[in-house]
Amino acid sequence: MPNTKSSPLIDPQTRAEILVQAIPYIQRFAGKTIVIKYGGGAMLNQALMQSVMSDLLLLQLMGMRLVLVHGGGPFINRALEAIGHTSQWENGLRVTDATTMQVAQEVLAGGVNKTLVRAVGAAGGRALGICGLDGRLLTACKHDGDVDLGYVGDIESVDCRLLNDGLDKGYLMVVASIAGGRDGQVYNVNADHAAAAIAAGCGAQKLILMTDVLGVLTDKDDPSSLISVLPQAQVPDLLADGTLKGGMIPKLTCCLDALSGGVQQAHILDGTLPHAILLELLSDDGIGTMVY
Ligand SMILES: Nc1ncnc2c1ncn2[C@@H]1O[C@H](COP(=O)(O)OP(=O)(O)O)[C@@H](O)[C@H]1O
Numbered sequence: 001m002p003n004t005k006s007s008p009l010i011d012p013q014t015r016a017e018i019l020v021q022a023i024p025y026i027q028r029f030a031g032k033t034i035v036i037k038y039g040g041g042a043m044l045n046q047a048l049m050q051s052v053m054s055d056l057l058l059l060q061l062m063g064m065r066l067v068l069v070h071g072g073g074p075f076i077n078r079a080l081e082a083i084g085h086t087s088q089w090e091n092g093l094r095v096t097d098a099t100t101m102q103v104a105q106e107v108l109a110g111g112v113n114k115t116l117v118r119a120v121g122a123a124g125g126r127a128l129g130i131c132g133l134d135g136r137l138l139t140a141c142k143h144d145g146d147v148d149l150g151y152v153g154d155i156e157s158v159d160c161r162l163l164n165d166g167l168d169k170g171y172l173m174v175v176a177s178i179a180g181g182r183d184g185q186v187y188n189v190n191a192d193h194a195a196a197a198i199a200a201g202c203g204a205q206k207l208i209l210m211t212d213v214l215g216v217l218t219d220k221d222d223p224s225s226l227i228s229v230l231p232q233a234q235v236p237d238l239l240a241d242g243t244l245k246g247g248m249i250p251k252l253t254c255c256l257d258a259l260s261g262g263v264q265q266a267h268i269l270d271g272t273l274p275h276a277i278l279l280e281l282l283s284d285d286g287i288g289t290m291v292y
């Protein structure tokens with residue numbers, strides 16, 4: 001009778017050692033708030049999404065206070081396509097008219113948020129799903145830029161009382177990137193920006209941005225060029241010499257904003273790699289880029 005409990009690849013001794021090596025990391029982060037941004041392409045595979053929620057539950061059971069801030073741009077795209085509405089983009093932000101705002105709110109706060117809450121529940125945990133409107137968590141004003149982006153919001157303030165109440169009660173908090181304005185308007189906020197603002201606003205130890213590339217690469221087409229540890233002072237050089245392009249530019253800006261807001265470390269990692277977050281947080285080597 002084969003022993004179905006043992007992996008053919010890792011012997012029991014090694015597996016036990018891997019667990020023991022996690023002890024200093026668990027001690028370091030227990031009781032600390034960690035804000036994780038999940039969205040984009042990393043969210044599309046349902047089995048992987050379930051696996052990410054199980055990993056988060058494991059971290060929560062180790063004592064970490066977890067806030068999962070999510071986007072869901074691809075799901076908004078699908079819902080808009082279904083009604084024959086197309087989106088325009090400016091610098092990575094979706095130009096948001098009234099119809100798009102309505103759809104974004106329904107898809108993010110209604111659909112994606114509850115899918116994630118359900119996945120945490122399926123893993124055996126308890127999640128509480130809210131959006132930036134709840135408890136006035138995120139207050140935004142109309143985006144200030146050269147081009148009118150409609151109902152795209154820039155975050156003005158963060159009120160973490162509801163978030164902390166939920167964390168104190170033992171919930172894994174799940175937040176959709178929809179914000180309210182002082183003008184009574186609802187605003188569409190990029191989820192990276194929402195996560196960075198929440199991380200700074202609630203005194204998080206870490207911000208983790210999950211994307212679909214390994215992290216910051218010196219050559220964006222060469223995975224072996226990963227920068228594992230990136231001092232924030234080097235980021236302006238990477239911007240100036242063109243190493244950082246496209247979507248990686250606002251991600252690094254979010255990391256710098258979070259760090260200047262008091263967050264200790266910001267990580268960019270590939271959410272499509274199984275257990276990426278466990279490997280990044282609980283091992284010496286890490287798997288993505290840590291900015292500090
Ligand atoms: N130096 C770089 N290192 C890694 N990725 C880079 C770099 N410069 C540009 N990129 C691009 O940034 C993309 C990640 O940003 P984005 O597509 O906006 O992510 P998401 O949709 O997950 O928010 C990568 O897929 C990659 O093509």
Ligand SMILES: CC(=O)N[C@@H](CCC(=O)OP(=O)(O)O)C(=O)O
Nearest residue numbers: 039040071072073093094190191
């Ligand atoms: C203003 C703006 O662009 N908002 C984003 C909000 C969702 C998001 O950020 O989703 P991802 O993280 O999956 O890209 C949008 O409408 O797509």
